Amino acid sequence: MREIRVEHLGKTFGTLPVLSDVSLRAAPGEFVSIIGPSGCGKSTLFNVLAGLVAPDSGRVLVDGAPAGGSAFGYMPQKDLLFPWRTVLDNAALGLEVAGMRRRAARAKAQALFEPFGLAGFERARPSQLSGGMRQRAALLRTVVQDREVLLLDEPFGALDSLTRTGMQEWLEKVRARYGWTVLLITHDIREAVFLSDRVVVLGPRPARVCREVEVGLPRPREAGMVGWPRLHAVEAELLDALRGPGRTDPVPTTR
Amino acid sequence: MVHRRVSGGTLTRGLRRALPPLVVVGVLLVGWQWYVTASGIAPQVLPSPSRVVEQGWASRDVIWANTVPTLKVTGVGFGVSLVMGWALAILVDFSPWLRRALVPLLVASQTLPIIAIAPLLIIWFGFGLLPKVVVIALVTFFPIAVGLIEGFASTDPEASNLLRSMGAGRWKEFRYVRLPGAMPYFFTALRIGITYAVTGAIFAEYVGASAGLGIFMNQQKNSFRTDLVLAAVVVTALLSVALFALTYLVQRLVIPWYAQERRRA
Numbered sequence: 001m002r003e004i005r006v007e008h009l010g011k012t013f014g015t016l017p018v019l020s021d022v023s024l025r026a027a028p029g030e031f032v033s034i035i036g037p038s039g040c041g042k043s044t045l046f047n048v049l050a051g052l053v054a055p056d057s058g059r060v061l062v063d064g065a066p067a068g069g070s071a072f073g074y075m076p077q078k079d080l081l082f083p084w085r086t087v088l089d090n091a092a093l094g095l096e097v098a099g100m101r102r103r104a105a106r107a108k109a110q111a112l113f114e115p116f117g118l119a120g121f122e123r124a125r126p127s128q129l130s131g132g133m134r135q136r137a138a139l140l141r142t143v144v145q146d147r148e149v150l151l152l153d154e155p156f157g158a159l160d161s162l163t164r165t166g167m168q169e170w171l172e173k174v175r176a177r178y179g180w181t182v183l184l185i186t187h188d189i190r191e192a193v194f195l196s197d198r199v200v201v202l203g204p205r206p207a208r209v210c211r212e213v214e215v216g217l218p219r220p221r222e223a224g225m226v227g228w229p230r231l232h233a234v235e236a237e238l239l240d241a242l243r244g245p246g247r248t249d250p251v252p253t254t255r
Numbered sequence: 256m257v258h259r260r261v262s263g264g265t266l267t268r269g270l271r272r273a274l275p276p277l278v279v280v281g282v283l284l285v286g287w288q289w290y291v292t293a294s295g296i297a298p299q300v301l302p303s304p305s306r307v308v309e310q311g312w313a314s315r316d317v318i319w320a321n322t323v324p325t326l327k328v329t330g331v332g333f334g335v336s337l338v339m340g341w342a343l344a345i346l347v348d349f350s351p352w353l354r355r356a357l358v359p360l361l362v363a364s365q366t367l368p369i370i371a372i373a374p375l376l377i378i379w380f381g382f383g384l385l386p387k388v389v390v391i392a393l394v395t396f397f398p399i400a401v402g403l404i405e406g407f408a409s410t411d412p413e414a415s416n417l418l419r420s421m422g423a424g425r426w427k428e429f430r431y432v433r434l435p436g437a438m439p440y441f442f443t444a445l446r447i448g449i450t451y452a453v454t455g456a457i458f459a460e461y462v463g464a465s466a467g468l469g470i471f472m473n474q475q476k477n478s479f480r481t482d483l484v485l486a487a488v489v490v491t492a493l494l495s496v497a498l499f500a501l502t503y504l505v506q507r508l509v510i511p512w513y514a515q516e517r518r519r520a
Contacts, residue, residue: 050420074420076413083516084435094421097431125512127519145421 002063003027004071004149004181009048009058011041012206018044019055020206026149026181033184033192035238036202042185043077045207046151049183050074062148073147077154079138081126087137088113088122094145109144115174116140132163136170143180152184156191165223168194172221189242193234194221201241211241302482311486318483321471322490325456328467329494331384332391333452339392340399340448347400348407348433349425358404365397369458377463387459387467394455395448402444406437439513442506446499453495 004026011019018041026032036042047053049060051069062071073094081090088106091113095105113119116136126134135155142150156164168191175182175195186192192199196215203210215234217225225231284304290296291303298306311318343361347354369390376386410433418428460469468487475483507514 047416050416052416052419069420070422072420074417076417078411078413080411080414080417082414082432082435084438084510084512093431097418097421097423097427125515127516 002148004067005061005064006049007059007061009045009055009060010206011044011048011053011055017206019048020208022058022202022207022209024183024200024209026183029179029181030198031175031182031184031196033186033196033199034202035186035189035192035199035242036207037204037242038187040202040205041207042202043153045202046074046153046183046185049149049151067148071148072151073142073145073149074151075138075142075153075155077157079126079134081129081134081137081141083126085126086123087118087126087129090126091118091137091140091144094141098145109140112140112144115177117170130163131159132167135159135167139171143178149181149183152182154185154187157187164188164191169221169223171195176220189235189238190226192238193217193231194225199234199238201238211238213237213241299479299481302485307482307485307489310480310482311489314483314486318468318471318487318490321466321468321487322494324464324467325453325460325469325491326494328384328387328459329391329452329456329498332388332456333395333449335388336392336395336399336448336452340396340403340444343400344403344407345429347404348429354404361397361400364393367393369393369455373459373462376459382463382465387456387464390459391452391455394451398447398451399441399444402440402447403437406440406444407433409440410436435510438510442502442510442513445505446502449498449502450495453491453498457491 004024006022006024009019009022010017022041022045024032024034034042034045044053048055049069049072051072052074060067060071081087082093085093088109089102091109092100092102092105095108096102100108110122113122116139118133118136118140121129121133121137126137129137139152139155142152156167159167172195182195184192184195193215199213199215200209201211201213202208213234217228217230217234288303288305291301291306302310343357347357372393373386373390376389380386380389407429414432414436415428418432423431456467457469457472460467461473462469464470468491472484472487475481475487
């Protein structure tokens with residue numbers, strides 16, 4: 001597990017600046033959430049990290065050395081489980097793409113089905129899974145690739161509120177067990193606070209970091225912490241940062 | 256056991272779906288038979304359905320001898336069309352330049368008046384297999400190539416991104432996402448193509464051939480055997496329907512997931 005530094009990333013699409021000097025870091029095993037207004041460039045940031053979009057400026061370092069997309073395991077918003085593959089073959093897809101033999105890839109993915117609450121669904125088709133199970137299968141497909149950092153782009157955004165809360169608690173448990181380093185994009189402030197060690201607030205487009213908040217709640221996080229004053233204080237601070245990012249770091253209004 | 260119940264269900268559902276058109280055909284045939292008997296019209300102009308069946312059955316050896324070459328021409332022509340359609344669609348999918356260059360030509364190929372070109376093909380290539388294969392390829396190639404091109408292009412860009420984030424290059428992206436995702440499109444295109452293929456073969460033979468249902472119809476028409484022309488028409492229709500049904504069978508074998516997906520959706 002290694003340290004990730006993102007330094008001064010900038011990206012402009014045509015004449016539209018999307019990222020402007022975004023810098024981030026994540027210590028090994030750290031959980032960092034990224035929140036910001038809709039369309040502020042959060043997904044573009046992940047696309048750059050995942051190696052899908054080349055940045056105009058800036059760099060991504062893993063333990064001080066420049067790193068490509070292969071350092072990051074990317075889980076997009078949609079689960080993108082393919083109907084022509086069984087759940088197990090979907091989970092093993094990344095390994096197969098990386099050149100692993102199908103049998104070995106299946107065996108490796110299979111080992112995670114139990115902790116991911118998918119045991120017994122190996123041969124099912126994705127459409128037979130519930131929404132929460134589909135997201136767990138998509139996360140499994142990401143995790144099994146053994147990348148340095150997980151990039152989770154609103155993984156629970158499409159779930160109903162009850163399922164989402166259950167998934168957050170479950171994610172906290174498995175994360176503690178495996179010690180992943182995670183970057184999470186979310187629109188849900190409570191989700192960010194509940195899961196993260198640190199929350200990064202991006203300003204409106206072009207995205208730049210306008211505030212960072214240490215959550216400072218003990219681990220493991222538990223459902224009961226939702227009533228804690230510290231959690232509410234962090235939520236209030238984040239909401240405040242989201243409402244008026246211009247005060248801490250003015251951004252030009254012209255494009 | 257579950258399996259048997261499911262297939263039994265699809266069987267009765269198939270029968271229930273086939274029933275209305277069969278009823279309509281039955282009513283039309285009865286009306287036709289009644290009209291021919293009542294009006295006393297000459298069989299050279301309009302034979303009764305019973306006469307078509309009777310005379311067709313009496314000439315079954317000749318009709319069968321002409322069906323085999325037609326089937327062969329259809330198979331070869333459609334095979335050529337499939338190979339070319341796949342090759343072109345894959346090329347176009349990998350090269351934006353080729354897409355811009357070839358897709359307009361593909362559309363233009365459909366504006367060719369086959370009825371005028373078919374006799375020329377006979378002049379150029381003779382009465383053998385080749386001109387017929389060319390006609391069939393011309394009429395069936397377009398739906399197959401276009402269906403595949405659209406199928407590949409229908410891939411969710413986010414699915415492509417996911418594959419690329421896994422380290423897939425263009426070929427692996429094609430193999431793992433674009434190709435399987437395009438298969439339902441392909442089978443739709445295949446069904447359109449196969450119905451054109453038989454009529455294309457008949458048409459090519461009609462213009463000139465040494466054997467085949469097309470040239471058989473032409474000869475019988477010239478000797479006023481309207482009943483045998485219609486008997487050959489019936490055989491042609493049955494061939495087309497059989498090939499059409501065959502595509503569903505192949506689809507079930509190649510993409511079994513698609514039927515499950517549709518049933519659940």
